[in-house]
Amino acid sequence: MQDEIEFATEAEDLLEEKIEHAYELIEKKDYSKLKELLEDMEPADIAMMLEEVPIENVPLIFRILPKELAADTFVEMDTDQQEVLIRAFSDEELERVMSDVFVDDTVDIIEEMPANVVRRILRSISPERRAKINDIMHYPEDSAGSIMTIEYVDLTESMTVAEAFTKIRETGLNKETIYTCYVIDRNRKLLGLVTVMTLLTSPPDAVIADIMDDNVIYTTTDSDKEDVSKLIEKYDLLAVPVVDREHRLVGIVTVDDAIDVIQEEAEEDFAKMAAITPMEKPYLKTSVFNIWKSRIPWLMLMMVSATFTGMIISGFENALQAEVVLTAFIPMLMDTGGNSGSQASVTIIRGLSLGEIEFGDILKVIWKESRVSILCGISLAVATFLKILLINRLLLHEHVSFMVAFVVCITMCFTIIIAKFIGCTLPLFAKKIGFDPAVMASPFITTIVDAVSLLIYFSVAKWLLGI
Amino acid sequence: MQDEIEFATEAEDLLEEKIEHAYELIEKKDYSKLKELLEDMEPADIAMMLEEVPIENVPLIFRILPKELAADTFVEMDTDQQEVLIRAFSDEELERVMSDVFVDDTVDIIEEMPANVVRRILRSISPERRAKINDIMHYPEDSAGSIMTIEYVDLTESMTVAEAFTKIRETGLNKETIYTCYVIDRNRKLLGLVTVMTLLTSPPDAVIADIMDDNVIYTTTDSDKEDVSKLIEKYDLLAVPVVDREHRLVGIVTVDDAIDVIQEEAEEDFAKMAAITPMEKPYLKTSVFNIWKSRIPWLMLMMVSATFTGMIISGFENALQAEVVLTAFIPMLMDTGGNSGSQASVTIIRGLSLGEIEFGDILKVIWKESRVSILCGISLAVATFLKILLINRLLLHEHVSFMVAFVVCITMCFTIIIAKFIGCTLPLFAKKIGFDPAVMASPFITTIVDAVSLLIYFSVAKWLLGI
Numbered sequence: 001m002q003d004e005i006e007f008a009t010e011a012e013d014l015l016e017e018k019i020e021h022a023y024e025l026i027e028k029k030d031y032s033k034l035k036e037l038l039e040d041m042e043p044a045d046i047a048m049m050l051e052e053v054p055i056e057n058v059p060l061i062f063r064i065l066p067k068e069l070a071a072d073t074f075v076e077m078d079t080d081q082q083e084v085l086i087r088a089f090s091d092e093e094l095e096r097v098m099s100d101v102f103v104d105d106t107v108d109i110i111e112e113m114p115a116n117v118v119r120r121i122l123r124s125i126s127p128e129r130r131a132k133i134n135d136i137m138h139y140p141e142d143s144a145g146s147i148m149t150i151e152y153v154d155l156t157e158s159m160t161v162a163e164a165f166t167k168i169r170e171t172g173l174n175k176e177t178i179y180t181c182y183v184i185d186r187n188r189k190l191l192g193l194v195t196v197m198t199l200l201t202s203p204p205d206a207v208i209a210d211i212m213d214d215n216v217i218y219t220t221t222d223s224d225k226e227d228v229s230k231l232i233e234k235y236d237l238l239a240v241p242v243v244d245r246e247h248r249l250v251g252i253v254t255v256d257d258a259i260d261v262i263q264e265e266a267e268e269d270f271a272k273m274a275a276i277t278p279m280e281k282p283y284l285k286t287s288v289f290n291i292w293k294s295r296i297p298w299l300m301l302m303m304v305s306a307t308f309t310g311m312i313i314s315g316f317e318n319a320l321q322a323e324v325v326l327t328a329f330i331p332m333l334m335d336t337g338g339n340s341g342s343q344a345s346v347t348i349i350r351g352l353s354l355g356e357i358e359f360g361d362i363l364k365v366i367w368k369e370s371r372v373s374i375l376c377g378i379s380l381a382v383a384t385f386l387k388i389l390l391i392n393r394l395l396l397h398e399h400v401s402f403m404v405a406f407v408v409c410i411t412m413c414f415t416i417i418i419a420k421f422i423g424c425t426l427p428l429f430a431k432k433i434g435f436d437p438a439v440m441a442s443p444f445i446t447t448i449v450d451a452v453s454l455l456i457y458f459s460v461a462k463w464l465l466g467i
Numbered sequence: 468m469q470d471e472i473e474f475a476t477e478a479e480d481l482l483e484e485k486i487e488h489a490y491e492l493i494e495k496k497d498y499s500k501l502k503e504l505l506e507d508m509e510p511a512d513i514a515m516m517l518e519e520v521p522i523e524n525v526p527l528i529f530r531i532l533p534k535e536l537a538a539d540t541f542v543e544m545d546t547d548q549q550e551v552l553i554r555a556f557s558d559e560e561l562e563r564v565m566s567d568v569f570v571d572d573t574v575d576i577i578e579e580m581p582a583n584v585v586r587r588i589l590r591s592i593s594p595e596r597r598a599k600i601n602d603i604m605h606y607p608e609d610s611a612g613s614i615m616t617i618e619y620v621d622l623t624e625s626m627t628v629a630e631a632f633t634k635i636r637e638t639g640l641n642k643e644t645i646y647t648c649y650v651i652d653r654n655r656k657l658l659g660l661v662t663v664m665t666l667l668t669s670p671p672d673a674v675i676a677d678i679m680d681d682n683v684i685y686t687t688t689d690s691d692k693e694d695v696s697k698l699i700e701k702y703d704l705l706a707v708p709v710v711d712r713e714h715r716l717v718g719i720v721t722v723d724d725a726i727d728v729i730q731e732e733a734e735e736d737f738a739k740m741a742a743i744t745p746m747e748k749p750y751l752k753t754s755v756f757n758i759w760k761s762r763i764p765w766l767m768l769m770m771v772s773a774t775f776t777g778m779i780i781s782g783f784e785n786a787l788q789a790e791v792v793l794t795a796f797i798p799m800l801m802d803t804g805g806n807s808g809s810q811a812s813v814t815i816i817r818g819l820s821l822g823e824i825e826f827g828d829i830l831k832v833i834w835k836e837s838r839v840s841i842l843c844g845i846s847l848a849v850a851t852f853l854k855i856l857l858i859n860r861l862l863l864h865e866h867v868s869f870m871v872a873f874v875v876c877i878t879m880c881f882t883i884i885i886a887k888f889i890g891c892t893l894p895l896f897a898k899k900i901g902f903d904p905a906v907m908a909s910p911f912i913t914t915i916v917d918a919v920s921l922l923i924y925f926s927v928a929k930w931l932l933g934i
Contacts, residue, residue, distance in 0.1 A: 040682050044701050168667060169668055172664060173664070196663055197645055200636055201639065218478065219478065255722055256703040259729065263700070263733075266733040273740070276813070283835075284824060284828060296843055300847065302799075302802050303850060304854060306798055307854070307859070309798035310798065310799060310859070313797075314865060317795075321791055324788055328777040330797060331801060331917055332769075332776065334798060335769050335773055335776075335805075335917065336773070338802075340766060343762050343765075343766075351749065351750045354734075356749040356750060357751060365750075379767075387771060391774055416766070454798070
């Protein structure tokens, strides 16, 4: 077994060795050997390695990297390090690095930097690229336009396959993907696409118009970036072309960006369901104050909204004083209610996020949840009755009368049914009125379910126990 | 605004129109027009359309699809429909479809089918492919081997660029990706890779050995599929080669499969955190009984574990009878504790899933959470005091003495600190002992935090109120 684990992590060990070796070479100031080593490493790994290097050494190491590798590594570094580096770079160095960074990555970097650093970056870029960056930065946040790249290969209908290959060879190295080429007309309107696979299997004198696929899956600059990544996922694409309102090709979104969007959206949903405001940086790199800021509003909200549950309990103070044993079951009823509710709400919220469920399915959802909740309610009521009988009465010798057990079980059953109903409908209505369904999951549903379960509990108790 | 929304969904409208049109043609039995229409549609969309078609018409529609499109559409359909189709197909039809399905997709289909259908599928496949399918099915579940495909282009070191292109042209159409080709030696050991981009920019007589990249990021058949998708994500790859213990190339995992793995893993974490056993099918397609089965064990577990909280309350019955107002704050304390705990646990669990946090970071995590929790605890205690003063006393005229308010606030502060400590350490220890951290999130942490917060509450109350 030990052997197998080692085998599986062989590649990882190799990477660690390389990084260790790099540290040694940096210490020894053996830059020619270091250069050789780094040239064999992936940009993401070099960036990881540089995180542990004293910041004053980083610009020096950067200078020995070949131009393209330097740019790729720069993109992979975290924002703080990028900022330090830009400040340490001379104008020429900054220009050298930025000229090889793709436009979409440049936009990402600019968005995170303080104004004076942004000015330096923009100054280091050619006016032409600057205009393009400006365009992308004007698209709404979270739109396809804001995450697209403008580095793609475009062809015209009248080109031959041989001409297409010449164009790819000439410009390809600076494009984010060359494997799908887009065919446009004189006004840059998107007409079709042709893959390198098709080009390779066509005779050199074939005309693009005859071999292109005019059935293109495309998106528009103002589409939601989540929808764009869903397209890529659904159709197994390497890239999606982005067109403007006049159907002119303005950029592409590539599959690696789509993966980032998918991860980001999942993390946002996780955070919201745990009642946290989503954070941009990884946990270990976020400051204590920022973590506090992302959590405290929700805790405050829950605390204040708990006034309702407090009021309900206060209102039944006399009943509780007459039958103190009732208090002992409050945590169980509240927890079970909360859990039942979040089981339904998380399922529906993720279904909405993944596009599996829509508001139009609300009746189907309610019908399904009703049956599930009745099944859950009855089975849990029976189990609770047995548990009170066996554990509370026989094992712990507590004085729980049959009537109290009955009250608890009836409440349990109704709480589950109502919790699941609230849990499945609230996110759908939230979505309908343009509110984020994921935010509904934790604090709101918990508060409502808590209040409802207590109301049921005390009403049933008053009625059956006559208190 | 209305106009913008319409614009953004233009492509979707077009798709809906196409699907409507297809339904009309099916009704009119105009199969030649239908064929034309379907040939212009994406496999995923045809599969979606077929879901709403009466099942007896589906085999008929399948017959008019071109061979490759039929196979691609078949792969996109859901399991139930696939099964019906296979049963409806003649042996020849089944052979025709299956011969164009990639090996990894065939394995996926086989894994979902009942034994008699599996036998028919295997009979329809050539003995050679059958042996390969058998190999893949023997890799452990969730391993790279179990999700890899064997359709890739392999080259040898001595080939020239021109020969490489010939090989790609000859075999490429049946490969899942041609854009990265893998270089192997006589024993199939992986030596390097060469991209089509490199091939295109190299002279035709260049030798592969001279232009290949021998620094290959690879994985092994028994690696976790999650780790493989992390590689693809980290290095922005289109595919990762998979080698066996002798470093022989046996398959590749492509980026589209990596996206599926990422989504699956996120959905599993969501389900576990909401105390649901992860389900395989989308919600609307899962039976009521299966949903019940995925939820009820967790509800039962919570119900039984609530015995502890019940015992604690019973133990302090006298204190509660002396100061009934204390009961009113139980829900608030429990909810805040539960929320604080899950804020910490969900953050850590996702950090673990994404590989941002490891067990070795435990001291860093505890140090960070301690500071966050003290900040949260103090701010919430102060806010609670103000809330009791303003809302409970002034607004609602409840009889909450300063001493009781003080008890509640101190409990609040300590509950948050302890809840966050438990929330951040438990998932890390779970991971360490090989237990799934996500399962810890909901039921376990809630139960422990509930019990601890009640113990603190009553102890502080006894001490300060002398009851």
